[in-house]
Amino acid sequence: MKKILVVCGNGLGSSFIMELNVKKALEQMGKEADVSHTDLATARTEPADIYLGAQDIIGTLDDGSKEIVALENVMNIEEIKSKLDGKV
Amino acid sequence: MLDLIMRDILGTPAILVGLFALIGLVLQKKDIASIVSGTLKTIMGFVIIGAGAGVIIAALDIFGQMFDEAFSIRGVIPNNEAIVAVAQDAFGVETAMIMVFGMVMNIVLARITPFKYIFLTGHHTLFMASLLAAILSVSGLDGTLLIIVGSVLLGLCMVLFPALLQPFVRQITGSDDFAVGHFGSLGYFVSGTIGKYAGNKEHSTEQIQVPKQLGFLRDTSVAVSLTMTLLFVVVAIFAGPAFIETELSDGSNYIVFSIIQAITFAAGVYIVLAGVRMLIAEIVPAFKGIADKMVPNAKPALDCPTVFPFAPNAVIIGFLASFAAGLFSMFLLPLFGLAVIVPGLVPHFFTGATAGVFGNATGGRRGAILGSIANGILISFLPALLLPLLGNLGFESTTFGDSDFAIVGILVSWLVSLFS
Numbered sequence: 036m037k038k039i040l041v042v043c044g045n046g047l048g049s050s051f052i053m054e055l056n057v058k059k060a061l062e063q064m065g066k067e068a069d070v071s072h073t074d075l076a077t078a079r080t081e082p083a084d085i086y087l088g089a090q091d092i093i094g095t096l097d098d099g100s101k102e103i104v105a106l107e108n109v110m111n112i113e114e115i116k117s118k119l120d121g122k123v
Numbered sequence: 124m125l126d127l128i129m130r131d132i133l134g135t136p137a138i139l140v141g142l143f144a145l146i147g148l149v150l151q152k153k154d155i156a157s158i159v160s161g162t163l164k165t166i167m168g169f170v171i172i173g174a175g176a177g178v179i180i181a182a183l184d185i186f187g188q189m190f191d192e193a194f195s196i197r198g199v200i201p202n203n204e205a206i207v208a209v210a211q212d213a214f215g216v217e218t219a220m221i222m223v224f225g226m227v228m229n230i231v232l233a234r235i236t237p238f239k240y241i242f243l244t245g246h247h248t249l250f251m252a253s254l255l256a257a258i259l260s261v262s263g264l265d266g267t268l269l270i271i272v273g274s275v276l277l278g279l280c281m282v283l284f285p286a287l288l289q290p291f292v293r294q295i296t297g298s299d300d301f302a303v304g305h306f307g308s309l310g311y312f313v314s315g316t317i318g319k320y321a322g323n324k325e326h327s328t329e330q331i332q333v334p335k336q337l338g339f340l341r342d343t344s345v346a347v348s349l350t351m352t353l354l355f356v357v358v359a360i361f362a363g364p365a366f367i368e369t370e371l372s373d374g375s376n377y378i379v380f381s382i383i384q385a386i387t388f389a390a391g392v393y394i395v396l397a398g399v400r401m402l403i404a405e406i407v408p409a410f411k412g413i414a415d416k417m418v419p420n421a422k423p424a425l426d427c428p429t430v431f432p433f434a435p436n437a438v439i440i441g442f443l444a445s446f447a448a449g450l451f452s453m454f455l456l457p458l459f460g461l462a463v464i465v466p467g468l469v470p471h472f473f474t475g476a477t478a479g480v481f482g483n484a485t486g487g488r489r490g491a492i493l494g495s496i497a498n499g500i501l502i503s504f505l506p507a508l509l510l511p512l513l514g515n516l517g518f519e520s521t522t523f524g525d526s527d528f529a530i531v532g533i534l535v536s537w538l539v540s541l542f543s
Contacts, residue, residue: 045343046400047246048305048426051407074396075342089428091435095342109429110301 040083046074136215147409168401175394176208193361201524228278242281245403304424306527307474314494322486441479448499470524505529
């Protein structure tokens with residue numbers, strides 16, 4: 036099973052809500068994945084298959100080897116679905 | 124037996140919150156594996172917060188001594204994680220009880236009043252519960268009465284603050300799907316209101332080119348390390364090598380010592396954040412699950428960065444304006460005989476940025492700048508006014524950072540004094 040790590044600056048509020056939305060999106064897509072959330076500093080060293088977060092901060096994780104998913108609107112389930120499509 | 128239950132089981136906050144998580148998980152009919160791991164992680168989260176507190180207090184104590192030596196006045200750094208970790212020692216049980224029953228009150232109020240908001244920013248619920256426990260204790264309440272009053276007040280905060288902001292949130296997001304649940308609301312409300320009268324929303328911040336380089340400040344551990352290193356080193360230079368190397372550092376170089384203390388503080392905050400994350404990981408989904416069933420048409424009230432993508436330039440402008448106002452206030456505070464509130468990057472970033480987004484939605488550039496300046500002044504003066512009301516907790520070198528904690532603390536303290 037793929038591991039999706041949802042990231043925000045503090046690893047508390049926004050990433051947590053996004054995690055709930057990602058789980059909802061996966062359910063609607065009929066897919067399964069291991070989803071959890073954390074802060075930017077931890078995400079740098081925590082292994083995952085997909086790193087997902089708001090567009091303005093997730094870019095700082097991009098070191099060329101990570102699979103990054105950047106969201107424009109973190110509350111939009113349709114956007115999450117279309118961007119995860121084919122990756123899980 | 125009764126003594127064991129009342130004092131050792133219910134009187135140990137870590138076990139108490141574990142028990143709440145256990146009940147929540149059983150009610151959701153989770154499997155045994157999830158129940159065991161969820162309960163253990165919740166307890167562990169609470170224990171981790173305590174461990175982080177030890178690290179933070181050691182570094183803060185040194186900062187306090189250096190600041191006092193340098194300027195002969197008290198310097199206080201507002202940091203929610205730090206003050207809650209410190210307060211947990213004295214008010215752990217009350218905080219845990221108020222947090223859980225406050226969430227119950229939130230659901231009840233959302234169900235029976237027109238304020239249909241479910242406050243999902245779990246760490247802020249915890250912080251507000253901690254503030255209420257401290258303020259009510261200092262005001263002379265205790266036992267069941269304290270928990271009942273605290274829970275009702277917390278429940279009210281959880282629906283009224285999002286309701287206060289909703290007209291602005293509708294303007295920012297162009298929809299009514301979610302609310303902002305973050306206890307910096309007073310600053311956002313003031314910013315939105317200033318923008319409405321002082322600005323012009325046609326001149327939006329989003330038409331300007333703003334460098335994006337400040338994005339790294341959203342990484343809390345970087346922001347905290349950076350501010351603390353700067354603060355520690357500046358204060359260390361004023362305190363002088365003689366004092367630090369003889370009294371505090373045991374001979375090691377005063378600058379190196381200060382940098383290590385600063386990063387130790389940041390490490391403490393990181394530990395506390397990890398604990399908070401574990402603590403709320405089981406509690407918030409259970410809360411949301413129950414709320415979804417009980418209040419069908421409720422709006423989720425979410426953490427403030429959810430509005431950042433709607434005006435990224437206002438985020439940067441708001442942060443800078445708020446921080447500048449915080450620096451300016453730092454020099455004004457002693458003139459009023461108040462403790463010096465040293466501006467922290469974290470509260471100014473998150474609440475200043477959000478105030479910027481609110482001010483921009485109603486008043487464009489001028490709204491964003493003036494609104495965020497107002498926010499910066501509020502989160503400097505209000506925490507200073509709150510300090511004397513916190514009793515022994517007010518003598519720590521840290522305090523609550525965001526505007527609502529301070530205004531609620533001041534109002535509740537005043538109301539209780541009317542009745543006693």
